[in-house]
Amino acid sequence: MARVSQEHLDARRRQILDGAARCFARSGFHGTSMQDVLKEVGLSAGAVYRYFSGKEDIIAAITEETFAAIRDAFEEAGRVVPPPTPDVLLSSVLGRVLSGELHGLDRRTFAALAVQLWSETLRDRRLAAQLDEGYATMRTAWTGLVEAYRDAGLLDGDVVADHMARTMIATAQGFIVQEALFGDVRPEVLEDGLRGLMSMSPQKPS
Template sequence: MPRVSEAHLAARREQIIEAATRCFARNGFHQTSMQDVIREAGLSVGAFYRYFSSKDQLIRAIAEEKVGVIIATLDRLMRVEPVPPLRAVFAEILEQVDHNLGVDGPVRIAVQVWGEAAHDPTFAELIGGIYGRIRDAAVALAARVRDAGQLAPDADPAAIGAVVVGLIQGYVIQRVLTGRVDRDVYLAGIEGLTARP
């Protein structure tokens, strides 16, 4: 029997993650069965369970993959010379939020996971770890922005990082729940908050 390549395994795993993302975004976690995801992915039960054995594993994989995009963006912006203005940083992150917002988009799942985290320790641990990584990246970027003179010299990067995460989450909530917040207006508000007199 021929050996399955790593590329094939990775593509199949991604196929399952995308199918689960669509199902969870459309119907929510509790209304989506593993059979729904298997059917959406177009796989046999055996092929599916080779990659994931539970809904929690799927949710963790989706969250890690999609949040990884934001972390990668922050890491890349850390290396840009000169350091980009805060508005440009937020513009890029919020653009990615909008890109992943569609009816079947993973951003909608984020709000579901936040709700589950309020009463499920497994989800709370997942969220704590993921957003801890985003906060760490935001703190490092805030220190660099401060050192570049875009913030007051005594600005606390840890405090700024916490607010950055909150602003991103606030945008997600407004986009998912009301759909009426305009990215440019939101960015103008951030710019107004961060403007130095």
């Protein structure tokens, strides 16, 4: 009997995850059954259970991939030397995150899936642990980025690096939520809006 190649196994696993992601984005985790997933991917139960023990296992795998995609976008942007200003940097991150590369989903569908995953971490400790790990990694990477701004003379010395890092992460997360709820979120909108906020100066007392 011929052995199944690793490429075939990887492609089949990818087929299952992508199909399940479409189902979850469309109907939510709790509104999607394993029968829905089987119908979406066009495979038998035996074929799917060869890779995953059940729906919760599939959700965990999609969560890991989605969080990793967002985390990797942040980390890659943070490695640019010299570091671009936050408006350019966050625009680049948002553009990559919403590019639709993961699971072959369009921008709004991927954003909706990400928001559902974040919500699911509130009830699932396994997913919450994945999110905590990814968030801690992003905070560390972006705190280093803020220190690079300071070293380049772009930042006042009294700003707490972690506070600024968390704010930049929250800004990107907020735009992902906007895309999920309302659509039409473009990287240039984020870049232009941040540039405007960064250009403001405190009013001098008269």
